[in-house]
Structures are given as structure tokens and as C-alpha cells.
Amino acid sequence: MSEATDVGADALLARLGQKSLVLVGMPGAGKSSVGRRLAKRLGLPFFDADDEIEKAAGMTIPEIFASRGEAEFRLGEKRVVARLLQSGPNVVATGGGAFMTEETRAAIRAGGISVWLRADLPTLLRRVKKRNDRPLLAQGDAAERLAALLAAREHLYALADLTVDSREVLHDTVVDDVIARAARHLAAPPHPV
Helix, strand or coil: CCCCHHHHHHHHHHHHHHCEEEEECCCCCHHHHHHHHHHHCCCCCCCEEEHHHHHHCCEEEEEEEEHHHHHHHHHHHHHHHHHHHHHHHCCCECCCCCCHHHHHHHHHHHHHEEEEEEECCCHHHHCCCCCCCCCCCCCCCCHHHHHHHHHHHHHHHCCCCHHHHHHHHCCHHHHHEEEHHEEEEHHHHCCCC
């Protein structure tokens, strides 16, 4: 880590206040991996919203989907994300569908800085094939399902405050990008209403 990067992290922390950095994006975008490293660099707590949902429900996400359905899962997700934002500043990695809910987007806007970790379809597919705990990708052809989800979600992810490309580089490089962009975002004068 370079001295310039340390300065960037310090500048970001000074400007962040009580807001959280909230990573959004597709399954396989690297939200948890990048989020853990980002939190460590900034000296902030890290929360994976999916892990917190599982703790609150006392069951895994695939079990929640199977027994309660996606709608019930999204309600729990909304509550967990809102709770995590109240304890900021921290770094939160959301599930791939969290940002699709208007109420969750509004809560993130109010209590955080949203960062879309954008990755192309081949990168996402390569990464999600390593895990089998993603209920929305479990049925049918994973590549087709992932492509359909990406097409349906991209326009909402684009509403995030920042976009950082998650690509095949060291996660620390993506962390550097998030820190630099978030610090610049927070330093910019607010847009007139």
C-alpha cells in the first residue's frame, strides 16, 4: 500500500462521517471479498448482509428461499440493511438483489454511499461457478440465468453513487479504486436540488 493510498483512506474516513460504504452488484462481483479488504484498510467494521440475514433467521439463504420464498427474504433483507446502516460508519456488502428494492435503495441513499461493483458477464460466471449457494442461479442454465439477472438489474445498479469495475486484478486494486472514487465523491460540492 502506497503513501498516496493511505492519504486517500484518511481523506475518505474524514469525509465519511457516520455514513457507511455499501457495496452493491451482481452475485460474483466481489462485494464480500472487496468489502472485507476495504473495511480492514479503513479500520471500519465489515458486515455481509447475507450473513446477517442468516443469523437473524437462523437458517441459510437457500433454506429461507425454500421455506419462506423470495418475497419474505427481501423483507428480512430490507430490515437487516436498515439496521446495519444505523450503526455506521461501516462497510456493508449487500446481496445481489438488495438494491432492486426501492425502500432499500432509499435507506442506502440516506445512510450510506452506494458503490456498484460492476463486472462483465464472463467474469461473473467464472466466479459464481465456484459456489453453489445462490438460489436465484440454482435452476436452469447458470449462464442464461446470470445473463437475464444482469440485464434486469443493470439499470438499477447504475443508480448507485459510484461505479467501480471489478475485474480480474488483485482485490486490493479494486479497493484502491473504491477509496479514490469515494473520497472524490464526498469532496465534490453537492448537486443543486
